[in-house]
Amino acid sequence: RLPVIAIIGRPNVGKSTLFNRLVGKKLALVDDRPGVTRDRREAEGHLFDLDFKIIDTAGYEDEDPKSLPGRMRQQTERAISDADVALFMFDARVGLTPLDEEIARWLRGTETPIILVGNKAEGRAAEPGLYESYKLGLGDPVPLSAEHGEGMADLFQLLQPLI
Ligand code: GDP
Ligand code: MG
Numbered sequence: 001r002l003p004v005i006a007i008i009g010r011p012n013v014g015k016s017t018l019f020n021r022l023v024g025k026k027l028a029l030v031d032d033r034p035g036v037t038r039d040r041r042e043a044e045g046h047l048f049d050l051d052f053k054i055i056d057t058a059g060y061e062d063e064d065p066k067s068l069p070g071r072m073r074q075q076t077e078r079a080i081s082d083a084d085v086a087l088f089m090f091d092a093r094v095g096l097t098p099l100d101e102e103i104a105r106w107l108r109g110t111e112t113p114i115i116l117v118g119n120k121a122e123g124r125a126a127e128p129g130l131y132e133s134y135k136l137g138l139g140d141p142v143p144l145s146a147e148h149g150e151g152m153a154d155l156f157q158l159l160q161p162l163i
Contacts (some may be wrong), residue, residue, distance in 0.1 A: 002044065003163035006055040006079035006112075007087035010072070010099040014119040018089070018146035019056035022047060024056035025080050040075065047156050052163055055079050063133070069099065073106055085113045085162045087155075090133060092143065093124035104136040116141045122148050 007015045022045035028157035045054035057072075057079050080086050088107060090100045107114050118130045121143035133141045142158060 002051060002053045003084045004053045004055065004082055005045070005159070005163065006057065006083035006086045008076045008079055008086055008103065008119075010055050010103065011035065011068075013089045013091045014023050014146045016041075016056055018087070018119070018144070019043070019045075019054055020116075021146055021149060021150065021152075022054050022118075040079065047152065050156065050160060050163065051118060055083065069102060072099075072103070076103060076106060080107070080110055080112045083112055083160065085115060087115050087117050088111075088138065089117045089119050089144075090129070091120050091121045092129035092133070092141070096136070100137070104138060107138065111138040114138055115155070115158050115162075117144050118142065119144050119146050121145055122150055128140055 009015055010049055019041065021045040024046070041056040042053060045052055057075050066127055077094055086107070088103065090096060116133060116136065116138040118126060118133055118141040120126060121130065122145040126143060128139050142151060142154050144155060
């Protein structure tokens with residue numbers, strides 16, 4: 001069976017953009033509005049010579065923001081338990097938000113290996129956010145630009161021994 005990678009993180013950090021890049025088709029809807037991917041999506045993905053199944057976790061549109069963390073937690077925990085490795089993505093330009101810190105707390109107890117990914121890291125604007133992310137206690141962040149395809153070789157190097 002193919003190894004399974006889950007992409008998790010709060011809405012709008014770029015999960016579906018990375019999913020689309022790894023799958024190579026426009027399968028996941030990408031939108032400027034947060035939380036536009038309604039459903040969990042799965043597809044076969046590739047990164048250099050690695051083949052895997054990739055899970056894109058959704059956000060929820062039209063939902064009471066107060067119920068978002070609960071729904072995200074359910075979905076995040078389900079994705080992680082199905083996965084061999086999880087990519088926890090934050091927006092390195094924005095830096096950490098309370099929801100990122102809450103997700104990091106859910107992740108600390110899990111057995112699934114976590115790779116911390118600082119997305120939107122093209123250019124210098126991401127540097128403060130990348131430094132700030134060390135306080136999550138999830139190790140070194142991988143700077144990535146899902147949109148521009150930067151950092152994919154570094155992601156590969158971390159993924160390869162885990163899957
Ligand atoms: P999701 O809600 O986490 O699935 O996020 P999306 O993939 O839908 O992306 C949300 C927004 O961030 C879209 O406007 C994307 O074009 C943008 N985005 C995604 N990746 C990058 C990136 O590497 N750099 C920048 N600057 N924007 C990005
Ligand atoms: Mg999405």
